[in-house]
Amino acid sequence: MKNADFLTGITTSGTPHLGNYVGAIRPAVETSKDPDLTSYYFLADYHSLIKNHDPKKRKQSALEIAAAWIALGLDYENCVFYRQSDIPEIPELTWILTCLTAKGLMNRAHAYKAAVQDNEENSRKDPDKGITMGLFSYPVLMAADILMFNARKVPVGKDQVQHLEMTRDIAARFNHLYKKLFILPEVVVDETAAVLSGLDGRKMSKSYNNFIPLFDTEKRLRKMIMKIQTNSLGPDEPKDPGTCTLFSIYKAFATEQEADAMADRYRSGIAWGIMKQELFEYINEILKEPRGRYEELVKNPGDIEAILMKGAVKAREFSAPFLDKIKKSIGIQSLS
Numbered sequence: 001m002k003n004a005d006f007l008t009g010i011t012t013s014g015t016p017h018l019g020n021y022v023g024a025i026r027p028a029v030e031t032s033k034d035p036d037l038t039s040y041y042f043l044a045d046y047h048s049l050i051k052n053h054d055p056k057k058r059k060q061s062a063l064e065i066a067a068a069w070i071a072l073g074l075d076y077e078n079c080v081f082y083r084q085s086d087i088p089e090i091p092e093l094t095w096i097l098t099c100l101t102a103k104g105l106m107n108r109a110h111a112y113k114a115a116v117q118d119n120e121e122n123s124r125k126d127p128d129k130g131i132t133m134g135l136f137s138y139p140v141l142m143a144a145d146i147l148m149f150n151a152r153k154v155p156v157g158k159d160q161v162q163h164l165e166m167t168r169d170i171a172a173r174f175n176h177l178y179k180k181l182f183i184l185p186e187v188v189v190d191e192t193a194a195v196l197s198g199l200d201g202r203k204m205s206k207s208y209n210n211f212i213p214l215f216d217t218e219k220r221l222r223k224m225i226m227k228i229q230t231n232s233l234g235p236d237e238p239k240d241p242g243t244c245t246l247f248s249i250y251k252a253f254a255t256e257q258e259a260d261a262m263a264d265r266y267r268s269g270i271a272w273g274i275m276k277q278e279l280f281e282y283i284n285e286i287l288k289e290p291r292g293r294y295e296e297l298v299k300n301p302g303d304i305e306a307i308l309m310k311g312a313v314k315a316r317e318f319s320a321p322f323l324d325k326i327k328k329s330i331g332i333q334s335l336s
């Protein structure tokens with residue numbers, strides 16, 4: 001196996017939603033098919049330990065996220081599709097990197113700072129209350145995911161940009177201290193991903209619980225779309241597509257021409273009921289076929305497992321010899 005031209009992971013907490021699709025899954029599916037690119041896509045199940053303490057949910061989420069990726073057309077033969085926890089080299093590298101990561105660098109991580117701020121605002125005596133070492137050193141595990149495969153480009157949401165900066169810092173530190181083994185990865189931010197809004201108009205996210213699941217039944221998808229908040233403008237009044245959740249979702253799925261045409265209809269007045277119905281039909285048409293495949297896959301977890309096992313073998317063709325090289329360069333090696 002070659003090192004990664006593209007690499008990204010999805011944390012296995014929760015059920016895959018429309019935001020995951022436009023942000024991570026759809027672009028990954030595209031690059032996964034390119035015979036000239038080596039792309040690595042994985043289920044970040046060790047990352048999920050940080051937020052979720054329910055084993056059943058973790059397992060179910062891994063199954064659903066893997067099934068979603070495959071059902072939406074990930075070319076798992078051409079790319080490398082695996083589960084983080086099947087690659088023992090990743091936690092090994094995590095420790096090596098942990099020992100050269102400045103604690104001060106981790107103190108500045110947004111997720112950690114937000115947790116501390118929350119404690120302070122709620123006048124808790126210990127500003128670190130409820131914060132585990134997992135949350136604190138999360139960026140080091142993410143750096144290991146990326147550096148283990150010497151990834152050149154890492155497509156992520158805006159909220160992950162800082163983690164990529166930290167990864168570059170950590171890689172540069174290793175290169176300087178020991179041997180120049182790591183490529184400094186570049187972040188690739190998908191702008192549409194950043195703006196897909198959820199039911200309440202805020203960013204669609206598991207943490208806000210405002211998401212629309214990708215593969216609910218047709219009936220429930222329709223019901224969810226009908227629930228999206230709109231303003232109280234009457235059916236014929238001109239409307240602003242730029243501030244409308246329905247439009248932002250439509251735009252993330254439609255072609256540019258279709259989105260332009262819809263924006264015109266907004267300006268000349270479109271009833272919310274009609275827009276909602278059209279949005280539902282548009283998304284449903286795209287999801288119909290994959291939904292069928294998804295339902296089949298979820299019923300046959302053994303098939304998914306077999307795909308992931310093959311992916312792990314491919315991934316380790318790179319990670320095992322590379323970790324050996326890393327270990328030699330730091331003097332963890334055979335004595336003879």
Ligand code: TRP
Nearest residue numbers: 007008009010011044047142145
């Ligand atoms: N932290 C990422 C997220 O929550 C998921 C992730 C874990 C990841 N490891 C990664 C993304 C490595 C890109 C590369 O979205």
